[in-house]
Amino acid sequence: MRRATLSMALGLSIAALTGASPTFWRVSTQAEFLRGDVESLSVDGDGHLVLGPVTDEFFDTTAPMLWSLASASDGALWVGSGNDGRLYRVESDGVGRVVFDADELDIHAVAAGDGGAMFAATSPDGRVYRVTLDGETSTVFDPDDTYIWALALASDGTLYAATGDAARIYRVTSQDESELFFESDATHVLSLAFEPGGALLAGTESPGQVLRIEQDGRAFVLLDVPDAEIRSLRVQPDGSVLVVAVNEQGAPVTSSASSTNASSAATAAGPTVTVTTSVTAVVADAAATSTPGASTDGGAGRQGTKGAVYRIASDGLWDTLWSSDADVPYDAVFTTAGRLLVGTGPDGKIYQVSEDPPRTVLLGQAPAQQVMRFLPQSDGSLRYATANPGKVVRVTRALAQQGTYESEVRDAETVATWGTISWLGVTPGGSRIELSSRSGNTGIPNETWSEWSAPYTDAVGTQIASPKARYLQWRASLFAGDASPILTSVTTAYLPRNLRPEVTRITVHPPGTVFQQAFSSGDPPVAGLDNDAEADSKGQAATLGRQGYRKGIQTFVWEAADGNGDQLEYVVSYRREGETVWHPLRSYLRDTVFAWDSSSVPDGTYRLKVTVSDARSNAPDTALVGERESPVFDIDNSAPRIELATVQEEGGRAVLPFTVRDDQSAIQLVELSQGDDRWRVVYPTDGIPDELVERFEVVLTDPRGGTIIIRATDALRNTVTVSGR
Numbered sequence: 001m002r003r004a005t006l007s008m009a010l011g012l013s014i015a016a017l018t019g020a021s022p023t024f025w026r027v028s029t030q031a032e033f034l035r036g037d038v039e040s041l042s043v044d045g046d047g048h049l050v051l052g053p054v055t056d057e058f059f060d061t062t063a064p065m066l067w068s069l070a071s072a073s074d075g076a077l078w079v080g081s082g083n084d085g086r087l088y089r090v091e092s093d094g095v096g097r098v099v100f101d102a103d104e105l106d107i108h109a110v111a112a113g114d115g116g117a118m119f120a121a122t123s124p125d126g127r128v129y130r131v132t133l134d135g136e137t138s139t140v141f142d143p144d145d146t147y148i149w150a151l152a153l154a155s156d157g158t159l160y161a162a163t164g165d166a167a168r169i170y171r172v173t174s175q176d177e178s179e180l181f182f183e184s185d186a187t188h189v190l191s192l193a194f195e196p197g198g199a200l201l202a203g204t205e206s207p208g209q210v211l212r213i214e215q216d217g218r219a220f221v222l223l224d225v226p227d228a229e230i231r232s233l234r235v236q237p238d239g240s241v242l243v244v245a246v247n248e249q250g251a252p253v254t255s256s257a258s259s260t261n262a263s264s265a266a267t268a269a270g271p272t273v274t275v276t277t278s279v280t281a282v283v284a285d286a287a288a289t290s291t292p293g294a295s296t297d298g299g300a301g302r303q304g305t306k307g308a309v310y311r312i313a314s315d316g317l318w319d320t321l322w323s324s325d326a327d328v329p330y331d332a333v334f335t336t337a338g339r340l341l342v343g344t345g346p347d348g349k350i351y352q353v354s355e356d357p358p359r360t361v362l363l364g365q366a367p368a369q370q371v372m373r374f375l376p377q378s379d380g381s382l383r384y385a386t387a388n389p390g391k392v393v394r395v396t397r398a399l400a401q402q403g404t405y406e407s408e409v410r411d412a413e414t415v416a417t418w419g420t421i422s423w424l425g426v427t428p429g430g431s432r433i434e435l436s437s438r439s440g441n442t443g444i445p446n447e448t449w450s451e452w453s454a455p456y457t458d459a460v461g462t463q464i465a466s467p468k469a470r471y472l473q474w475r476a477s478l479f480a481g482d483a484s485p486i487l488t489s490v491t492t493a494y495l496p497r498n499l500r501p502e503v504t505r506i507t508v509h510p511p512g513t514v515f516q517q518a519f520s521s522g523d524p525p526v527a528g529l530d531n532d533a534e535a536d537s538k539g540q541a542a543t544l545g546r547q548g549y550r551k552g553i554q555t556f557v558w559e560a561a562d563g564n565g566d567q568l569e570y571v572v573s574y575r576r577e578g579e580t581v582w583h584p585l586r587s588y589l590r591d592t593v594f595a596w597d598s599s600s601v602p603d604g605t606y607r608l609k610v611t612v613s614d615a616r617s618n619a620p621d622t623a624l625v626g627e628r629e630s631p632v633f634d635i636d637n638s639a640p641r642i643e644l645a646t647v648q649e650e651g652g653r654a655v656l657p658f659t660v661r662d663d664q665s666a667i668q669l670v671e672l673s674q675g676d677d678r679w680r681v682v683y684p685t686d687g688i689p690d691e692l693v694e695r696f697e698v699v700l701t702d703p704r705g706g707t708i709i710i711r712a713t714d715a716l717r718n719t720v721t722v723s724g725r
Contacts (some may be wrong), residue, residue: 021566023496024418025472027409028489031413033405034326034362037347040403041478043362051400051480051489052364058383058394059090065387068110069373077375077383078118081390087120088133090392093500106340111151111159119159121148127174128161138175143168152192152200156416160200164188167204169213184214193233193241193630201241203230208245210312222312227305232331239314244332246307286704310450311344322353322360333374335382343384350384366393399484405476409443412472412496414563418464419493421456421474429482433459435490436472439466447472455535457603464492476703498561501612503570503628508608509555511636545595551717552599552637554632558592559608566617570610572596577605577632598635603664605632636664641713647700654700658686658710659693665715668696675706 029035029047041051063081070078078091085104090096097378104122117132119140126148128141145163152160159172160181169192186204193201200213201222208230210223223230227245234242307334308323322329327344334340340353341363348366353359356650363366368386375383382395418439425433435456440449452475457463465473474492476487478485544557560568570589571583574596585608596608608630615623640662648655660667665688671679684694700708 006015010430020510021495022493023412024415024491026452026489026491027407028424033344034349035408037406038362038365038403039103039405040364042364042406046072047488049403049405049476049478049480051484052402053402054396054398055364056394057367057391059088059096059392060095061086061088061390063356063390066372066385066390066392067106067108067387067394069383069385070110070112071375071474072112072118073116074264077392078110078112078386079392080110080120082106082108082387085122086120089133092622096597099133099135100129100137102127102129108147108149109151111153113153113159116158116298117151119151121161122145123149123164126163128159131209135502141170141172141178143170143178146190146560147186149353150192152194154194154198160192162189162192163203164190164205169200169202181194182217182219184211184219190228191230191233193391195235195241196239200563201233201235202241202618203233205229206452210243222316223318225308225310227459229330233365236334238713241312242311242331242332242334243310244307244342246328246330247305250572272321303569309340321355322351327351327650328372330372331374331384333376335376336499341374343374344371345387350387364395368389368393372679376459387497389618400478400482405487405492407474407476409445410444410472410492412470414497414499415441415468415470416472416494416496416685418466418472419483419495420461420630421464421492422461422491423459423490424488425459426488427481428485430483431481431483432479433458433485433487433602434477434479435463435474436477437466437472437492439469439472441470443471445471464494498566498618498622498624500624501560501562501566501568501614502626503560503610503612504559505610505682506556506558508630508633509557511554511598511634512549512551514550514553515555515593516546516548552597553634554598554633556594556598556608556610559626560592560610560626562612562614564614564617566610568614570612571615572579573609573611574601574606575609576601577607582609599637601635603634603638605634607632634716635667636714636716636718639718640667640714642710642712642722643719644710644722644724655698656698656708657696658698659695660712661693661712662718663692664717666690666692667712668715669713670694670699671711673709673711676703 030043033043034048040052040055042050061081063086065082066079067082072078075092078090079090080379083105085102085107086098087100087107088096091097096163100120102122104125106123107120107122108123113119116133120129120131124146126143126145126166127139127541129135129137129142131589142163142171143163145168147164148161149164150162157174161172162169167186168180169182169189171181172178176200184204187206188204189202190205191203195201198215202211202213206228208225208227209221210230211219212222215221216612224242225245227247229246230243231246231389232244232624236242305323305325305612307329309321310318311328312318312362319342325348329342329344332340332342342351344458346369348368348371349364350363352361366386368391369388370386371384372387373385375381380397381646385391385392420438421435423435426627427433436452438452439449442448450466452464472492473489474486477486562568571587572585572594574585575582585596586645609627612628613623613624613625638659643659645657660670670682670689672682673679682698683689684695684696707723709723711719711721
């Protein structure tokens, strides 16, 4: 009655072969919400969805990625692209044009020069070009190195260029004269920045190190981390240095990508797992509840992390501000409010970290796979460049009026009947929350899925309108009023189609083999023999204790499986070979071991059948059964028979002929003792004891000796002993 009431409450029409126990999918934690995709929303550490800052596409390109981003003196932007090697100038209104189209594939770095000119570094077969506002270009540096990764302009107008394959730093004067300034034993020099005192900072790859290089070329390692490469260096007004490090296995954009003309395809999307820092703050001045969380992972470059952000203080001490085992960081910057922003891939997520106390929030998600470079603006807004595809995006301080969230795809593992969808949230000041759903039978939503349903507006619960299918996804839309709505959790109910359980294997142990019950006290009982153990079986193999021997016991162990994970119970029955009727032995068995006292049946060849049912987890009209028969096995509890004949004289020897017979199992061992002699093994006339009837002719060692004793054992360990003279 309770199950029927529950099903009616869920509004479910349960067809045949549909399980009766509903599954509830609840999304309520930060880790669970981070598995979905957000647009103009933020996620805090308590699993709250709130409206995020206003984000729009400021400038779009046909390039697969934008490597570099810098401000011009008049407020415009310089943007360097990848795979097409173009330099864009983007005005303050978002209108842009191609100023320079390089022969090389990538513009990895740009730096503003005097008079509005721009330096652009290209790869592969790297060069540094000077580009004027009207598009005139000239080559100022053409080394033999393959890659030019970074540029830095000193206060006296000297340009420094970092290269790869050979990890070098060159110095280029205002007269375009160049010289080697520094050479490292690393593979690449990827990033450059100047300290206030004039020392040059360099970030390397393999190993991942931050070097301070004085003007005389002497270097000192400021930071040496397990991460493979240092992708970004930013010197702060207080003299500290913000460092972005990436592990080799987590870097989707590598030096080889450019040379193979496949940089846009180098974005290997890894598995989505939770960020190692806690996520607890709400951003963009939203009036949402904030709750302090745990600190960061507390260690630099932990094994398994995709990357980390470090800060080197002006006194040389450093600490970890953020790290992740799910997202690869590409750039990081402090906002005017002192919060750290981290741009990542492969899902284009932007995290914001507050330091006191340490709290992190998913600020938003870019319309691209990677957030490559940040550029804070003087008005407090932010621009960032993306890859896959290549865009420039603008983020303001204002809250968005509307945002959406798409959940991860839920796999019911079989066709399911959907129940209700409900949620918890707060809608202050006229704000509102709407949910919708869609379903399909492919793991990734495509055109074969159903359309998004009409909005569900009742938070208490509404019947899901999407058709029955294996996969389900829901979408939440948040609309602002006088304040942001807050979505705390979403719960969906569904009933998977009931799958038939099956017995996958039956093991017939040798006759007499028994096992003690595991974890028993006192005199351990035999597992599966007339005990009422309340096992809670889901088909897993039985836990067996020490093996022993007890005559007449036949032990069976089996394995079963149920696609729904239902509780299972078993019926054990037997039949003699040649018969057609199965005789029950035990019903309502929950363990997967059964010990049969076979002395209750005649000797013979038998089969055992195990029938499995999922009735414990399903309504009577929907429960299913499966069954499996064991291989044939022999039951033989009768000892062999020994038939003695008269001792015969043959050539001066005394020969004792006798016959050993068994009705069920082969003769296995025959021994003889005469007088005080020890037992000795004797063999049949055909040389091998392997038949039901064996004949023997044994030469007696002492024809006038004492009593002759013969002991015979069959294959099932039944033994008989006879004596004679």
